[in-house]
Amino acid sequence: MNRAGRKVALVTGSCGGIGRALVKKYAAQGLALALADREQSATESFVSEINLKGGEAKSFAGDLTDQSYCDSLPLQVFNQFGRIDILVNNAGLIRRGKITDTSDEDFSLSIAVNVEAPFRLVRATIPIMEKAGGGSIVNTSSCWGVYPGPDHLIYCTTKAALAAMTKCLGRDHAHQKIRINAVCPNEVNTAMLRSGFKIRGLDPENGIAKLNESVPLGHVAEPEEIANVIAFLTSDEASYICGSLVEINGGKAVY
Ligand SMILES: NC(=O)c1ccc[n+]([C@@H]2O[C@H](COP(=O)([O-])OP(=O)(O)OC[C@H]3O[C@@H](n4cnc5c(N)ncnc54)[C@H](O)[C@@H]3O)[C@@H](O)[C@H]2O)c1
Numbered sequence: 001m002n003r004a005g006r007k008v009a010l011v012t013g014s015c016g017g018i019g020r021a022l023v024k025k026y027a028a029q030g031l032a033l034a035l036a037d038r039e040q041s042a043t044e045s046f047v048s049e050i051n052l053k054g055g056e057a058k059s060f061a062g063d064l065t066d067q068s069y070c071d072s073l074p075l076q077v078f079n080q081f082g083r084i085d086i087l088v089n090n091a092g093l094i095r096r097g098k099i100t101d102t103s104d105e106d107f108s109l110s111i112a113v114n115v116e117a118p119f120r121l122v123r124a125t126i127p128i129m130e131k132a133g134g135g136s137i138v139n140t141s142s143c144w145g146v147y148p149g150p151d152h153l154i155y156c157t158t159k160a161a162l163a164a165m166t167k168c169l170g171r172d173h174a175h176q177k178i179r180i181n182a183v184c185p186n187e188v189n190t191a192m193l194r195s196g197f198k199i200r201g202l203d204p205e206n207g208i209a210k211l212n213e214s215v216p217l218g219h220v221a222e223p224e225e226i227a228n229v230i231a232f233l234t235s236d237e238a239s240y241i242c243g244s245l246v247e248i249n250g251g252k253a254v255y
Contacts, residue, residue, distance in 0.1 A: 017190025170243020
């Protein structure tokens, strides 16, 4: 059982750029945290870091391509903490290229992590939240899920599926007082964005500096700027926001 009736948040991709910023924000707000990421040692050391600072976190490391892990994760978290108030489906991966560059493995892996895992996690979480009288879920889609950009066929397809899923879920579960929304960021300064520069043989620092010039607000998002919006959407302050796709783009349109 969690300490002192703290709200409990389950965050996937908790050791990545946006996930790490979100977990730190939630810890500072006094939430208890269930950290889910693929790398067991990274997840456990992040858990220790939070607990050493007086927070409350537990590791639920695992691979989101494992269906049984996804199906059982919400109940595991509930059994450990006694509640789940917030689920953030933040984990994701990017495979780049046109359809003719996209292998079967790119397709299956992208669908498994970006679409199927959120589907399974939400499906298993809804009954837990319903019994508790409500909750809040945020899916991390992308502005490319709403306005597909060039040469990222499978990434845009999966993020569009997650955006559509979010709108359906928002409507279907509002009556159970479960608010379900998505954030749709444009470029964010994380390993995911930087990996694209490396593939093209470019220095990530120069790449980010160049990209900053293309954003009306003057810089690509820092992970904290996305985490702040997710934290808002899952807070009581956002009590009337449900089934929304919230674009976070610094004023930069996709096309
Ligand atoms: N960085 C951007 O420019 C950007 C823009 C729009 C949307 N997003 C989305 O934001 C989310 C977070 O991405 P990020 O930028 O922090 O990237 P990141 O690569 O830093 O983090 C992604 C996290 O997901 C985890 N993950 C991936 N596959 C997994 C698996 N099979 N099992 C368990 N965990 C797995 C990784 O371990 C990692 O911690 C993603 O859904 C991404 O698509 C990112």
